[in-house]
Amino acid sequence: MGAVIAYKQKTAELNVERAKGRTRLRPEVIKQMRDDSAVKLFQAASLASTEKDKAEELMAEANSIRQTLDEDAGVGDSLFDLLTWSRIDPRKDPERFMYCLWAALHYYDREKDKLVPALSMDKLASVIDFSNVTVVAQAIRQTLESYFPKSESKDAVQDPQLAETPAA
Numbered sequence: 001m002g003a004v005i006a007y008k009q010k011t012a013e014l015n016v017e018r019a020k021g022r023t024r025l026r027p028e029v030i031k032q033m034r035d036d037s038a039v040k041l042f043q044a045a046s047l048a049s050t051e052k053d054k055a056e057e058l059m060a061e062a063n064s065i066r067q068t069l070d071e072d073a074g075v076g077d078s079l080f081d082l083l084t085w086s087r088i089d090p091r092k093d094p095e096r097f098m099y100c101l102w103a104a105l106h107y108y109d110r111e112k113d114k115l116v117p118a119l120s121m122d123k124l125a126s127v128i129d130f131s132n133v134t135v136v137a138q139a140i141r142q143t144l145e146s147y148f149p150k151s152e153s154k155d156a157v158q159d160p161q162l163a164e165t166p167a168a
Contacts, residue, residue: 004079025068
């Protein structure tokens with residue numbers, strides 16, 4: 001959990017830095033952007049099984065809106081939010097990717113009685129090879145997705161113990 005918190009703090013710092021010099025969003029603009037994001041997410045969910053490309057486009061638009069709102073508010077990313085994972089892309093946002101990797105490399109130090117990073121950000125940046133990091137990122141994503149619950153298909157075989165017994 002400490003690594004998740006460390007990532008959220010680092011991305012909050014990143015969002016604050018990226019928002020410097022910008023005019024803050026007005027409350028009515030924030031409300032409209034939140035509404036737009038929610039509508040796009042709803043539309044994406046309803047199209048996910050029939051129009052995957054359109055659903056992914058809507059998800060990307062919703063994520064872009066959320067990113068703007070997060071930067072304006074100085075809020076970090078939650079690794080428990082599915083939209084966050086589409087932001088962690090070494091091609092689109094290498095800094096965010098590095099923060100995620102850095103957070104993942106934390107370990108528990110018994111002497112200090114706390115979670116500590118295995119490498120500093122500078123050291124990590126010096127050992128990452130961005131020429132092949134996209135393949136590594138895809139492998140990480142596939143591994144994480146393998147832990148997500150699988151949706152049941154309509155054609156799924158029912159548990160025989162739950163099936164009704166035919167009338168005699």
